[in-house]
Amino acid sequence: MRTSEIAKRYLDYFAKHDHLVMPSASLISPNPTTLFTIAGMVPFIPYLLGEQTPPHKRMTSNQKCVRTLDIDEVGKTTRHGTFFQMLGNFSFGDYFKEEAIHYAWELLTTPQSEGGYGFDPEKLWVTTYTDDEEARSIWKNEGFDPEHMQIFGMEDNFWTTGGPGPGGPCSEIYVDRGPEYGKDGGPAADETRFIEIWDLVFENYEVDNVKSKTDMHIVGELENKNIDTGAGLERLAYLMQGKQNIYETDEVYPVIEAAERLSGRKYGEDAAADVKFRVVADHVRSALMIMSDGVRPSNVGRGYVLRRLLRRTIQAMRVLGVTDPVIPELLPVSKDAMVPSYPELEKTFHDVSESAYGEEDAFRRTLDNGIEILDVAVNKAKKTADPVVSGQDAFTLHDTYGFPIELTLEMAADQGVKVDEAKFRELMAEQKSRARADALKKRHNVDLSVYDDFKKTLLKPIDFLGYTEFSARGK
Numbered sequence: 001m002r003t004s005e006i007a008k009r010y011l012d013y014f015a016k017h018d019h020l021v022m023p024s025a026s027l028i029s030p031n032p033t034t035l036f037t038i039a040g041m042v043p044f045i046p047y048l049l050g051e052q053t054p055p056h057k058r059m060t061s062n063q064k065c066v067r068t069l070d071i072d073e074v075g076k077t078t079r080h081g082t083f084f085q086m087l088g089n090f091s092f093g094d095y096f097k098e099e100a101i102h103y104a105w106e107l108l109t110t111p112q113s114e115g116g117y118g119f120d121p122e123k124l125w126v127t128t129y130t131d132d133e134e135a136r137s138i139w140k141n142e143g144f145d146p147e148h149m150q151i152f153g154m155e156d157n158f159w160t161t162g163g164p165g166p167g168g169p170c171s172e173i174y175v176d177r178g179p180e181y182g183k184d185g186g187p188a189a190d191e192t193r194f195i196e197i198w199d200l201v202f203e204n205y206e207v208d209n210v211k212s213k214t215d216m217h218i219v220g221e222l223e224n225k226n227i228d229t230g231a232g233l234e235r236l237a238y239l240m241q242g243k244q245n246i247y248e249t250d251e252v253y254p255v256i257e258a259a260e261r262l263s264g265r266k267y268g269e270d271a272a273a274d275v276k277f278r279v280v281a282d283h284v285r286s287a288l289m290i291m292s293d294g295v296r297p298s299n300v301g302r303g304y305v306l307r308r309l310l311r312r313t314i315q316a317m318r319v320l321g322v323t324d325p326v327i328p329e330l331l332p333v334s335k336d337a338m339v340p341s342y343p344e345l346e347k348t349f350h351d352v353s354e355s356a357y358g359e360e361d362a363f364r365r366t367l368d369n370g371i372e373i374l375d376v377a378v379n380k381a382k383k384t385a386d387p388v389v390s391g392q393d394a395f396t397l398h399d400t401y402g403f404p405i406e407l408t409l410e411m412a413a414d415q416g417v418k419v420d421e422a423k424f425r426e427l428m429a430e431q432k433s434r435a436r437a438d439a440l441k442k443r444h445n446v447d448l449s450v451y452d453d454f455k456k457t458l459l460k461p462i463d464f465l466g467y468t469e470f471s472a473r474g475k
């Protein structure tokens with residue numbers, strides 16, 4: 001089943017159960033504390049907090065999300081994308097735990113021929129919060145195998161906003177990929193074999209004095225209890241499509257194929273190269289989606305995240321042996337794979353691609369400047385027992401060749417070499433204070449001369465000659 005069909009089934013299922021289907025909000029987060037929309041619930045926060053009245057008490061969406069927190073996991077785990085889509089169903093003071101669990105169970109286990117996802121109930125596991133006996137008994141009543149239930153504490157299975165307000169226990173649903181993927185013992189034992197696909201949050205408490213994930217005060221029960229759920233579309237897709245990870249699904253894999261063609265290498269033959277193929281496929285798609293929502297490369301905030309995604313793509317392709325421009329080859333492929341779900345990509349693509357291609361050109365110039373110097377530094381380091389690129393070399397690369405430290409770190413790591421980052425930071429700090437001192441000195445000098453002139457010309461004692469000279473000048 002294609003990813004777009006899996007999303008459609010979700011939205012259709014909840015529409016059938018009287019949910020209002022909402023379009024995805026922009027990736028540019030409406031919440032000023034985060035750069036990007038990181039979860040399906042973000043656009044609904046005012047309703048969840050009771051600050052605004054929702055247009056309907058039951059809503060559902062397929063929300064575009066970006067999580068940069070997961071960037072180092074990309075390509076290495078089977079389940080983390082920087083861009084992904086979160087399906088969600090929400091109840092604002094309407095249905096609660098019983099229906100939320102029933103809906104999830106029914107959609108997951110109804111055969112595909114009858115509109116569901118057709119997961120084998122024997123492969124499903126759930127976790128619940130320590131004190132949430134109610135959730136456990138609802139799962140059991142649904143026919144869930146008690147042997148496949150695990151209990152977790154506040155750290156893992158209790159949600160809050162991070163401050164005073166609503167909070168509550170959650171119940172996470174996992175799929176067992178089978179013994180060939182790891183050890184027995186459920187999600188508590190192995191997160192690569194047991195994949196979290198759906199998180200059901202039951203917001204029934206008011207909390208305050210939230211000091212940490214485990215240290216807070218539960219004030220009491222909320223009058224309006226909410227349901228907030230999030231199911232990872234890419235995770236559902238890879239499991240339902242019989243693939244090994246989220247990068248092999250229909251919306252992502254075409255970019256891996258394009259990277260294979262460009263590099264002349266085969267995905268699946270070399271573990272280190274495979275990570276790069278997956279990074280490329282993930283990052284190209286994230287860059288495309290972020291740019292389509294209006295972000296452009298820059299040195300700050302979202303623009304900087306985007307710049308890093310594009311640069312990491314180019315760099316990963318270099319590791320795969322491709323030094324020619326790659327973005328014009330990869331971006332259209334990602335667009336074609338995503339357009340069935342996001343037709344607006346056709347409209348934005350002209351501007352998006354021009355900007356992305358320009359960014360690659362600029363980055364290639366930076367690379368051309370620094371790459372030989374980095375190679376020399378890496379080769380020098382490799383001659384030692386514990387290969388480390390010196391902080392001084394990293395600093396020179398940055399200072400003289402405009403080679404960002406992240407790039408030095410990543411490119412050195414690709415060759416199994418570390419970088420003396422502490423020394424680099426020290427040299428950067430020294431340079432900053434030198435620059436500050438220079439600026440001060442300069443300002444001081446300029447100011448002094450200005451004041452000298454000022455003193456000489458304007459502050460000398462003035463003899464008011466108006467009465468005597470006015471008439472003379474006027475002649």
Ligand code: ATP
Binds near residue numbers: 079197198232
């Ligand atoms: P994990 O612990 O596996 O990283 P999570 O606890 O961070 O997941 P939630 O914040 O509960 O996940 O998000 C809800 C759902 O969204 C998850 O069950 C998962 O299916 C999906 N999801 C979360 N992060 C990602 C990601 N980086 N890439 C793809 N899907 C994700």
